[in-house]
Amino acid sequence: MTASLRSFKPHRDGVLLAVAGLVGGLVLWAVGVRTQGTAALLPGAWVLAPLAVMAGLELLRRTAPRTILLVGTVVLIVNQFTTGSLATILMYTDIVYAAVLYGSPVAARRIPWTTGLLTVGAAIGLTAWLQRADGLLLGLAIGLVCFLPAITGAQVRGHRDAAEAARLRTEQIALLAEMDRAQAVTAERARMARELHDVVANHLSAIAIHSTAALSLDDARTTREALTVIRENSVDGLAEMRRLIGLLRDSGDEDRRPAPAPSLAALDALLEQARTNGASSGLGFTLDDGRGRATALPAPVELAAYRIVQESLTNALKHAAPGTVDIELRCSDGILTVRVASPYGARPGPRAPGSGAGLVGMRERAALLDGVFEAGPVTVGDTGREVWVVRAELPVSRNHRGPEGSGTS
Template identity: 60%
Template sequence: MRGARPHRDDVLIAAGGLAVGLLLWSLGLYTTGPKDQRPLSAPWLVPVPLAVMAALELVRRSRPRFALAAGTVAVVLDTLTRGNLATVILYADLVYAAVVYGPPATARRLPVFMGMLSIALTVGYLAWYRDAPALLAGLVTALVTFVPAISGAVVRNHREAADAARLRAEQTALLAEMDRVQAVAAERARMARELHDVVAGHLSAIAIHATAALSLDDERTTREAMGVVRENSVAGLAEMRRLIGLLRDGGEPAEPSAVPTLAGLEALVRQAGVNGAAGGLVFALEGGPVAGVRLPAPVELAAYRIVQESLTNALKHAVPGAVTVSLTASGRALEVRVDSPCGERPGPRAPGSGAGLIGMRERVALLDGVFEAGPVAGDGAGASKVWRVRAELPVAEEDGEPAA
């Protein structure tokens, strides 16, 4: 938005033009010869259009169309006097300013209008005077009207192109910052899921067996519980060291660690059986890894983590009974299902926060899959309700073809 106060450059142009015009007037230098008699040939009338034109320079940015219209009247008045070169030059600047600072419609139409006006006046001069100097008068008219308009159009186009480029650069920077923020948030969410999935199971087993060891006055049971506690503590520390190594920026490069795959499900279920034996839980793997099928690494990792988190939740919340893990590859999807008995648990129970379900749901959503978790009726005769975790992980047709 343009301010009400004149721009500093406009003030300098107005003051400079007025000073030069008055100097020319004081020296008796006019644009007409001494024998050229104009309707307003009195010398004292020459500074009047000059002063008007200098005043209009102060509003050449804030009110360019008004300045041009009033300046046109002033320059016509100047042609009726003996004329001042500074007045004509100031009018040319008003034409330039009208194109640069005026509305887009004015910027488009004014150069065309000034060009047609120059041609029309040149033809009129030739028809009236019928000699070569008429062409010179037409050239002067074009220099005062058409040339400033074309120059203003060029400057305005360059400014608009620069503004558009700056706007694109700002939008690109904004999009890059949004992408960076989203990438950081996604990476933090991924790290949170990994940390929860690899450590929560060990800590839950530690909490359950430590509670059992403290509540049961039996040396053999206590030793078995403390053995499980030690085993999970060592495994949890190893997982923590692995994660810290992945997050460390400096220092020696850590040894590469293998990404969990479905081939490790048997060991995972077997470890869950050891951890859940004290609570009367029996774990079984049905189907196992999908033999002969090449699965994408993200699908294998998501399936492994879903089973891992489901087993952890079973250790914390399931009542004594059988926990079954099954994997089925059908069509273009890998189905992962974990069923665990649910109900009132008599023994110690580790607290839960719900972060595990959130993490599983996020993993499935990243692969555009389907995730379900909740109680359902048992499959066997006389079976009570079970807590079922079911996930369908899409597998692209080219990725799910049989391995060579």
């Protein structure tokens, strides 16, 4: 009940128009201004009745436009049987305008057509009936009262609908832009997390393993060798961290160029470092590069392959049993295949903890290039020996959608 009453609460514009129309009509009646002759069917003060009803209808011009148009038309007809009030006619034109502007879309389309046909029909019919040109003037008067307000309302409504559609499009564009920005931020954070993990985890794993060995073995030579490896990895890790922080920091210095992304050409140096770090754990490393000298790979593919090999070596240092870690690279049919096989089984001595983030990062790097990644234990031949195999297939001839090809690590 309360909601229903609130829906019929008059708008401020309707109140102002109702008061102005009623007061104006009273003034016109008081000074004797009328639109009909004194020999009307309802003479005298009867003219005030249509005036008052039409003013009351103005209060509902927004909340019930269709209803007040029907009632207002009847009131306008009744006004013609009185001495006539110009204020009543003017308020009716506003009711027609409001019916088009605030009514349903169907009404907004039908009312201009209906009033236009009524105007043309009245002009032709009155001219034929009166046999004078006065019929055209009466048709014109009907058009000014009905058709012109309807056309004006349709134009205003069209502009308002266009403005509302533009506003909605602007909001949708802003929402899509915000979604794109959030996705870009998320993707960049994931890329930074992968880079930080791949760059730092290798050094920290070696530090963890050798520091554990130095603490658990009471041997001066072993301790010295472990401390040497720890120092080397600490210095290298610190340099990598400084390089990454320099890339993230917007210094505005044009002379500072971002360091180039690592490529497969740096695998020899990476393996040499892995041999140094894994010597105390009985690990050896071999590289079988079957790509061919003429093979040119896109920068995103080179970076992803390098990081996958780097993370695989880090995991081998953490978890692999003594033995040889084999790295194979093959490129054929537009696919670069990276395969790293590590000894799998019980491992003596210290072991660094793992979080699983490395496998997640490698899988993400392959997915960003529309590649395939798999990792898990595999039994070799009939010997029953198991190895942990990391295998990635990276397309080299597609348009890549990830941020790996930014040119920096």
